[in-house]
Amino acid sequence: MIYMADNMSVTRLTANPLSLNLTSIIEGFWDGTFMVIDSVKVYLRNAASPYDKVDSSMTVLNNSGNGILLFSNAAGGNYYIVVTQRNSIVTWSGQPKTFTAGGSVNYSFTTAASQAFGSNLILKSGKYCIYNGDVNLDGIIDAGDLSLVDNDVLNSVIGYVATDTNGDEFVDAADLSLVDNNVTLGIVVISP
DSSP states (O other), rough: OOEETTTTTEEEOOOSOOEEEEEEEEEGGGGGOOOOOEEEEEEEEEESTOOOOOEEEEEEEEEEEEEEEEESSOEEEEEEEEOOTBOOOOOOOOOEEEEEEOOOOEHHHHHGGGGGGGGGOOEEETTTBBBBBBBTTSSSSSSSHHHHHHHHHHOOBBSTTTTTTTTSBBOOOHHHHHHHHHHHHTTOOOOO
């Protein structure tokens, strides 16, 4: 058994972690060929109500939307895969997946709308993508998000910020347009 100390808490790491090979593309970060590289946090949640969080892991998705995650605290079992990102709608896998200790699961959100619970994905340039524009991460893309992006456009904000919905590190009309479109579509988190 291996133990890891992190900020004065101790986490027990299992010898046979669960592994996930994830493919997930963020709508505004995808240009039809490449995705802007960005980090995501992924949760494994129980397959039965109340769908408790069992474990989490972070990875950086490469320009094809691929990343590998290890879950050291979850035992083998059936779990929903839940993807979060700095300005995206939290997206659940369409069905729970079976994980085995020391084994690896491949999961792609990009191949069909049904890969997300409630088919909560958008088709863009041949790939199903996770909606983004939820810059305040409240589970809905609405006027609150639009206002935050609009303020940052007016202030010419640059850098790695939540209001940069296309990942180019400039908050501008392109970011505002993406959020406005998703407000019009009424995009919200869909979960079991």
